[in-house]
Amino acid sequence: MSNRTLAISESIYQYLCDHSLREDPILKELRDHTYDMEERAMQIAPEQGQFMQMLIKLIGAKNTIEVGVFTGYSSLAIALALPEDGRIVACDVNPQYTSVAEKFWVSAGVREKIDLRIGPARNTLSELISDGLTGTFDFAFIDADKVNYDHYYELCLELIRPGGLITVDNVLWGGATADDSINDTDTTSIRALNDKLHRDERIDLSLVPIGDGLTLAMKCG
Numbered sequence: 465m466s467n468r469t470l471a472i473s474e475s476i477y478q479y480l481c482d483h484s485l486r487e488d489p490i491l492k493e494l495r496d497h498t499y500d501m502e503e504r505a506m507q508i509a510p511e512q513g514q515f516m517q518m519l520i521k522l523i524g525a526k527n528t529i530e531v532g533v534f535t536g537y538s539s540l541a542i543a544l545a546l547p548e549d550g551r552i553v554a555c556d557v558n559p560q561y562t563s564v565a566e567k568f569w570v571s572a573g574v575r576e577k578i579d580l581r582i583g584p585a586r587n588t589l590s591e592l593i594s595d596g597l598t599g600t601f602d603f604a605f606i607d608a609d610k611v612n613y614d615h616y617y618e619l620c621l622e623l624i625r626p627g628g629l630i631t632v633d634n635v636l637w638g639g640a641t642a643d644d645s646i647n648d649t650d651t652t653s654i655r656a657l658n659d660k661l662h663r664d665e666r667i668d669l670s671l672v673p674i675g676d677g678l679t680l681a682m683k684c685g
Contacts, residue, residue, distance in 0.1 A: 469673050485511055488544060490572045491537065497564070498535045506534045508607065508633065512675035513541035516605065516631065519680070520545040523629055525602035529592075530554045531585045531616045532608030532633075536565025542605070543574035552578045553592065553601075555585035555608070586612060589619035599625045607633035610650040613657045617681075621666065626685035630667075632657070636677025 470476070487495075487510050498507045520528070520542055526549060530539050533556035542552055556562050559582055569575040581588045585608060604620040606613060613632065620630050634654065640646040641655045658679070661669055667681040 481511060485514060487514065488541075488572075490568060491541060491544075493571075494535065494537050494540060494564075494568045497568075498537065501535070503534070503561075507537050509675040512633075512678060513538060515672075515674055515678075517541055517545035519629060519631070520603060523602060523627070525629075526550045527601045527603075528552045529589070529601055529604040529620060529623060531589070531604070531606045531620070532556060533565055533580070534558075534561050534607075536562065536568055538605055538607065539565065539578060540568055540572055540574065542603075543569065543577045544572065546577060550577055553588070554578050554580045555588045556580070556582060557584060558582075586615050586619065589616065589623065592623055593619065598622055601625065602628045604628075604630045605633070606630065610634070610637075610653045613653055614660065617657060617661075621681075621683060624683045626683050628683050630679075630681040630683070632661075632679040632681065634676045635671055635679045636673065638676060641677075 491513065495507065495510060498504050516538065526547060528542055530552055533539055533554050539552055539554050562580060566575065569578055601623045602625060604624055606616045606620065608616065617630065617632065624630055635641065635658055637651055637654050640651045641658060661667065661679060661681060666684055668684060670680045672678045672680060
């Protein structure tokens, strides 16, 4: 037995997938499609998508936010887990990537659940606040440009209801956030947010070592 998180070897990871992963065929198709792209590392791992689907169901989420769509794997996973009247406000700046996402959303029959907004996410989230939607969202997933992570977090925290959940991707950043000798802009931005969230009494917190590190921040009532 171990009193700390187990190191994940290739064989353990394969066992995890073989005995847990129930990936919808359309999700696997999208993952395989994205794998042929140079930027494939931007896509979340399938076990992370499944974990997020369970979170959606556990909190009974209906209204959700995604900051950073890429080719749409995470938004597709979330949409498949949402009830029929659920919705996602999906924020991205790259219509080339999101055009791939839209094709798979349509194939999966969830396109009507996804409100895709092309433009800077800080502007989109601020517009939602201006439209009176503060405290009306249940779940948010942040996986975009790291330098703006703190801004996205603060805006999502305002939009999320008490008891709602904000998830933040790449918080381990390949181990760089734990290495004080690495101080590029992306790493220092993520590290600063990690430090901030550890002290933030507005949330309940857990950093989960799944994928590249996923922070769960539940807004206190």
